[in-house]
Amino acid sequence: MALTHKLILASGSPRRVELLAQAGIEPARLMPMDLDETPKRTEHPRSLAWRLSAEKARAALAAIKGEPGWEGSYILAADTVVSVGRRILGKPELVSEASSALHLLSGRSHRVYTGVCLITPDRTVRQKVVDTKVRFKRLSSHDIDSYLASGQWRGKAGAYGIQGIAGSFVVKLVGSYTNVVGLPLYETVSLLAGEGYDVHDSWTKG
């Protein structure tokens, strides 16, 4: 029988769990890693997504050190960053921050970068950053105020969730949709499969 390795998802994002489930992958353990996600001065959004996804995965690796049963596990982490030009829009905490982000995104194209980091059972670190270009319609004040009132901006990079109401703001999208939601499925599954993870294991189990 093939040796199966457990997968740890170093994330507290329900979107990432759902996206993996969509691909038939169920992590054996969820480990939300609470890190300082502040960009460094002049840090490019792509570099930020690369760095933070690796920091989350490495933090989970450090946390399981010495725990029996988890030595040969895979560890997966991701980080999603929204940017308009070189300006990085993080996860807003206040309504006023969400409002400024939505005003910036209105009628423009922006990029969404998701960094994916996989630590393999032999502790090799494999990384990718995927980017998607998204164009929003011009948002009226009414659109923005109503969206803010919906609360769907909370906890989301760039103050919107494409999988909800904000999907109706999208005029054009070039690249991976799942990347915008928080985990690029094609690239993540390729990364896992390329490192020997049995991505087909659960497909036949219903």
Ligand SMILES: Cc1cn([C@H]2C[C@H](O)[C@@H](COP(=O)(O)OP(=O)(O)OP(=O)(O)O)O2)c(=O)[nH]c1=O
């Ligand atoms: C742009 C966009 C982001 N998001 C979410 C995905 C991520 O959860 C979040 C970006 O923040 P992240 O810091 O990438 O992730 P997180 O803090 O939610 O979870 P964790 O670090 O524990 O894995 O924004 C959407 O759900 N929809 C969208 O359209």
